[in-house]
Amino acid sequence: MSALPSSLAPAARRPIRELPDELISQIAAGEVVERPASVVRELLDNALDAGARQVTVRLSAGGVRLISVEDDGQGLPRDELPLALRRHATSKIASLNDLETVGTMGFRGEALAAINAIAELSLQSRFHAADSAFALDGRTGELRPVARAAGTTVEVRELFFATPARRKFLKTDATELAHCIEAVRRHALARPDVGFSVWHEGRLVEQWRAADARDRRLADTLGEGFVAQSVAVEHAAGPVRVAGRAGIPDAARSRADQQFFYVNGRFVRDKVLAHAVRSAYEDVLHGQRQPVYALYLEIDPARVDVNVHPTKIEVRFRDGREVHQAVRHAIENALAAPRAGEAAAVAAEPFFKPLSPQPEPSWTQPAIHFAAERGLGDAAAMWPSERSDSAATPATAFTLPAAPVKPTPATDDDQAWPLGRALAQLQGIYILAENSQGLVIVDMHAAHERIVYERLKTQLDGAAIASQPLLIPATFAATPQEVATAEACAAVLPSLGLEITPFSPRTLAVRAVPGTLADGDPVELARSVLAELAHHDASTVVQRAQNELLSTMACHGAVRANRRLTIDEMNGLLRQMEATERSDQCNHGRPTWRQVSIRELDSLFMRGR
């Protein structure tokens, strides 16, 4: 046997000893306090638990030199001040039962002790029912009377002075300050009813006044644009309630820096929740773009374990599936409504910014619900369904419908039609339309693709996609792979509205296609569906790969570029968009239309300036 490398050789052994108290606290502090922002987070939790209405945070050197958090909460009685700094001492739970239903931010009784072990801490408090205030010096334990109003101030100086290794990991003051502000913002988003202010080196850097509505606080902390470019989420499913706002796909960013999720008022980062959000955006978001959102999940505390991590940023749900579904549906439903038509309410940034390219999209789609009460809720009824359509006029089964069958009652079309009235087609690619805000530009293929896709999805949800037999089967020379797939998937194809059968060992015949796609090239459609099916196990493909399949089919069925449309057909497409869920994005997450306001057009021509 060769000798162990020296690093693995047993060190000279010391006898087992209990660690000194101070060292235990310093070790524990490492788990709770990573940087100044962690201290800010813990002190804010305490202030909110104490019922504060107004919280003031004062910082120096990014929080490394000083963090002071002052609140007007219920305060601490004199005798309890020393206890507050003891490890595992808390007023928030007394039993395991309390822990299981805990409603406060804190409960572990370790934050102040941890901070006291790695910084100079002092605590000043006046209990709400007392008429005098006291200050406690964390180092010496000295208690002395002071004068102050009801509430508590915790001052933390020289963070990590006793653990220089940690101090070396800190970034610049500016970075630490940014993290501290972010910690306050997270709390502010959870509690719009509480006022917050942040000072750095004696200067006010953020101030959020107590607000009576969550949207007000969202606008104050994340900007008016966040609210304008997001939709309200409100969904209840069993014991789970999800509320808040979800950004429209257009507002997605390259970084995940505007994603806030709260569980019972606590900011969390959780895999189940993150995945649920991601999957809700899957159908409408392009590539790696990061959606923005502020979502608030309320659930019976007994159904979620918050005691997973010392910083409580992770949680564990008793029923992860239930939560995942609720979140996913909440967002999907909120995003599904087409948003055309209420642009006026949105202070959109200019559409054209040719000279200053922006990192994030500067144009906007109007981020407000297309309202069903405008009389277009039953717009679908204006269009004959696939079935009757194909029965009546097989040749134009899927063609873009011309103008509405039912004349629109409104005298002012612009008001009634959010996407306006078609004017012309540009380069065989875009439809130009006019609405009350100005010019609407529609990518006709992208828009139609979404419409066809949503229709196919709805049909497949029902049972099977309505199929239309071809008068003359379309035959094509197939590869052995294609023939094999067609045979293996013979049972699956009809549910997709397709009938593809071998005609000879090297030839396949397409005998029926989905009515919705009757206008497209049946051979091209058959080939791409077979190619997709070849990747999957035939028995499960319709459940598992349903959306990709339908998306492929929709792409074939959608109107092609360079196809001349009549004005009636263009209007037909616009009306369909208004009535189709998720029609603001194509199946690949790209926008299908843009609004250019009159104001933007005016500024292009320097009119009225």
Ligand SMILES: Nc1ncnc2c1ncn2[C@@H]1O[C@H](COP(=O)(O)OP(=O)(O)O)[C@@H](O)[C@H]1O
């Ligand atoms: N700002 C405050 N106002 C009133 N009481 C406070 C405040 N901060 C801390 N306390 C008291 O000190 C105790 C210990 O605080 P902490 O160490 O953060 O543990 P925890 O919050 O988990 O109870 C709290 O349980 C609370 O009773």
Ligand SMILES: [Mg+2]
């Ligand atoms: Mg605490």
